[in-house]
Amino acid sequence: QVQLVESGGGVVQPGKSLRLSCAASGFTFNSHGMHWVRQAPGKGLEWLAIISYDGSNKYYGDSAKGRFTISRDNFENTLYLQMNSLRTEDTAVYYCAKGGGGSLVVPTFFDYWGQGNLVTVSS
Amino acid sequence: IVLTQSPATLSLSPGERATLSCRASQSVTTSLAWYQQKPGQAPRLLIFDAFTRATGIPARFSGSGSGTDFTLTISSLEPEDFALYYCQQHGYWPLTFGGGTKVEIK
Numbered sequence: 001q002v003q004l005v006e007s008g009g010g011v012v013q014p015g016k017s018l019r020l021s022c023a024a025s026g027f028t029f030n031s032h033g034m035h036w037v038r039q040a041p042g043k044g045l046e047w048l049a050i051i052s053y054d055g056s057n058k059y060y061g062d063s064a065k066g067r068f069t070i071s072r073d074n075f076e077n078t079l080y081l082q083m084n085s086l087r088t089e090d091t092a093v094y095y096c097a098k099g100g101g102g103s104l105v106v107p108t109f110f111d112y113w114g115q116g117n118l119v120t121v122s123s
Numbered sequence: 124i125v126l127t128q129s130p131a132t133l134s135l136s137p138g139e140r141a142t143l144s145c146r147a148s149q150s151v152t153t154s155l156a157w158y159q160q161k162p163g164q165a166p167r168l169l170i171f172d173a174f175t176r177a178t179g180i181p182a183r184f185s186g187s188g189s190g191t192d193f194t195l196t197i198s199s200l201e202p203e204d205f206a207l208y209y210c211q212q213h214g215y216w217p218l219t220f221g222g223g224t225k226v227e228i229k
Contacts (some may be wrong), residue, residue, distance in 0.1 A: 045158075045166065045209055047218040061217040095165055101213070109156035109213045111177060113165035 002026040004096050004114035011120045012086055022079040022096030022114055030054070030074040033099035035110060036064075036081045038092040046092075049081070053103035086121045093118050124148050124212050126221035134229040141197040143224045145210035150190045154214030157186055157195045160207045160223075170195065171213070200226070 008020040022034075036048040049060045049070040058070055069082040079096050093116040101108025125148040135141055145155065153173035158166035168177040170186035173193060183198045197204055205228050210221040 044222050045211070045220040047220070059216060100168075100171060107154065107213050107215055107218055109168060109171040109211060110158075110166070111168050111171075113167070116165055 002098065002112040004098065004112060006094065006096055006114045006117035009094065009117035009119045011122060013123050014086060014088055014121055016086055017082070017084045018086060018119060020081040020083070020094055020096075020117055020119070022081075024077045024079065024096075024098075027098070027112075029077040031103050033101060033103060033105060033108070034070075034072060034079045035097045035099055036068075036070060036079075037095045037097055037110065037113075038090075039095070039116075040089075040092040043092075048094075050099065050105055051079070052105045057105040059105050083119070086119075088121050091119060091121050124151060124215055124219050126210055126212060126219055128208075128210060128221035128224045130224060131222070132225045132227060134227050135200055136229045137200050137202055139200050141195075141200055141204070141226055143195040143197075143208055143226070145188075145193040145195070145221050147191045147193070147212055151212040151214040153189050154212055155186070155188065155193045156211045156213055157184075158209045158211065159204075160209065166209060169208075197226075 003025045005023045035050045048064040051070045071080045095116045096114045097110035098112040099108045100111040127146045129144045155173045157170040160166040174186040
């Protein structure tokens with residue numbers, strides 16, 4: 001079965017960096033676009049970024065542009081989110097999600113989600 | 124594209140029918156998905172392409188609509204259906220979600 005397991009979250013000071021990881025199994029990782037979505041405490045869902053099956057194409061939402069970088073390692077079946085210049089408003093649970101739209105960078109839904117990883121930005 | 128969900132909270136009893144609404148600020152044709160989220164858990168895909176049930180989703184969940192107005196119907200609420208529900212448009216960048224509807228036990 002599809003499994004997505006995030007790691008790398010925790011407490012970080014404003015202005016610092018953090019890298020999240022998402023280990024994938026149970027499907028052909030290198031054939032699917034992958035996403036990051038976040039949810040601030042008690043709030044709704046916000047899409048952050050997508051990466052194509054081979055990592056050659058990426059697309060970001062406004063909150064992620066310029067500070068966050070999505071990447072992947074298809075040999076390790078792992079998705080990453082590098083987050084720089086973190087702000088208190090970046091405090092959220094971060095989810096990796098498998099895209100339902102196949103291999104490319106196309107608008108799509110999310111058919112499988114990780115369990116989420118809490119990032120707290122606080123001094 | 125802004126998605127507006129209504130009502131914010133729906134108070135119903137087990138066995139009752141639930142009707143949740145999602146309105147888009149512009150047409151998304153049928154590129155609309157629904158998710159269920161329980162406290163402390165990740166969202167779970169219920170419906171995509173407005174009316175297609177995801178794998179393993181019971182038939183009591185159904186989606187309808189096109190353009191700007193969409194509906195998620197739960198024909199007869201089971202105890203495990205009391206949760207938060209989000210809609211999401213998957214037709215245009217950036218992908219966006221509605222604010223959610225909480226279905227609570229009356």
